Amino acid sequence: MTFFHSSRATRSGFSAAMGAAPLSDAELAQVAPSAFATEAHASRSARYAYIPTADVIAGLRREGFVPVLARQTRPRDASRDGHTKHLIRFRHKGQASQPRRLGMTFPEVVLINSHDGTSAYHVTAGVFRLACLNGMVVSDGPERSVKVPHKGDVVHQVIEGSYEVLDVSRQAIAAADAWAGVTLNxxxxxxxxxxxxxxxxxxxxxxxxxxxxxxxxxxxxxxxxxxxxxxxxxxxxxxxxxxxxxxxxxxxxxxxxxxxxxxxxxxxxxxxxxxxxxxxxxxxxxxxxxxx
Known part of the structure; x- marks a missing residue:
């Protein structure tokens, strides 16, 4: 995925922040306010367990995962504003704070959620390449992503899933090193x-x-x-x-x-x-x- 500095919003209605350093809650709220919704969208039934993304972010931070990039959709239906799908990329603390060199790649955990019923919590493996400021998501599979419905102990399930997909992200970095040794005609x-x-x-x-x-x-x-x-x-x-x-x-x-x-x-x-x-x-x- 491609991300831009927080001062810029794309014409299609998406906002994003480029994480040169871990993002604070205030910075996240600026570019992905839906992550800090105080209640579920009115369309959700009583069976929908509202677990704000902000609680999940706090739980991941306690485990050493720090948010570095974020974005969210701007809905066509204005009534869904503030509850729409959002995506936050996390790096583990040691990776997020290390010096950056052009061409470096970082293993990431990608969290997707919404509070309007368009998405469950979805945790998947990602890779970020510093040279072009591109964030990638690796191909999907049962062992490469975790979906958590809005019920039960969501925070714990997302944290456990984050550790699982972080291992996959690290494997993707190893794969990138191997790909660099393969010449294509x-x-x-x-x-x-x-x-x-x-x-x-x-x-x-x-x-x-x-x-x-x-x-x-x-x-x-x-x-x-x-x-x-x-x-x-x-x-x-x-x-x-x-x-x-x-x-x-x-x-x-x-x-x-x-x-x-x-x-x-x-x-x-x-x-x-x-x-x-x-x-x-x-x-x-x-x-x-x-x-x-």
Missing amino acids: RDEQAILAEAARVIRFGDAAGHVATPIQAEQFLRARRAADTADDLWTTFNRVQENTIRGGLRAWGRDANNRPRRVRSREVTGIDQDVKLNRALWLLGERMAALKGAA
């Missing part, structure tokens, strides 16, 4: 790019109508990302998929030339879904290259 890079193009723009049948081409997903946005190894190639593809900004000439409904520009992925659900699909793609390529 042009055809193999093209396979990743074409798959990413379908993942990003394809319809239910896999048909792609955009004039944006697969090779554009391989373009480096910085000199440090021009290498041909799997990890660097994956990061180029992931960043171009999520951040958008790819340009091409297409045709409008009247067959007149028009400039096309891919949009940044800002929706939490779409962001997580795309990141998981791309991570799985990287894993499959690593397996084919004998680096699984």
Whole structure:
């Protein structure tokens, strides 16, 4: 996922904070106020156990997990404002406080929740790459994420789940190191790019109508990302998929030339879904290259 400084809000209605240091509750409340809702949305029934995300954050802090990035949705239905889906990324205390160097990767725990019924507590594994300020979510699976319904001892269950997925995040960092040792030829890079193009723009049948081409997903946005190894190639593809900004000439409904520009992925659900699909793609390529 891509995150921006707290002073900036994206045009699509999402706010985010870039965690150069652990975020305080006040900073979290500025960019993800739904995490501090004082009651569930009015649409929830009496069976819904309201456990505020703020309590979970406090519990995770006691266990050494500190929030470093956050975002939330701005709903189309104004009545849901203040209760919508929010995402908070945590690093364990030792990781969050260590000196930062360009290109570093950090294992993270990603917490997703809402107080309007659109999400249970969902804890999943993440990786953050400092070079491009990109947060990623690893491919999903029973051992890679934990869903906690709004009932019972939610705080304890989320904490236990966070330790589980933190181990997966650390394994993902080890996988990234292994991917960095795998060289891809042009055809193999093209396979990743074409798959990413379908993942990003394809319809239910896999048909792609955009004039944006697969090779554009391989373009480096910085000199440090021009290498041909799997990890660097994956990061180029992931960043171009999520951040958008790819340009091409297409045709409008009247067959007149028009400039096309891919949009940044800002929706939490779409962001997580795309990141998981791309991570799985990287894993499959690593397996084919004998680096699984």
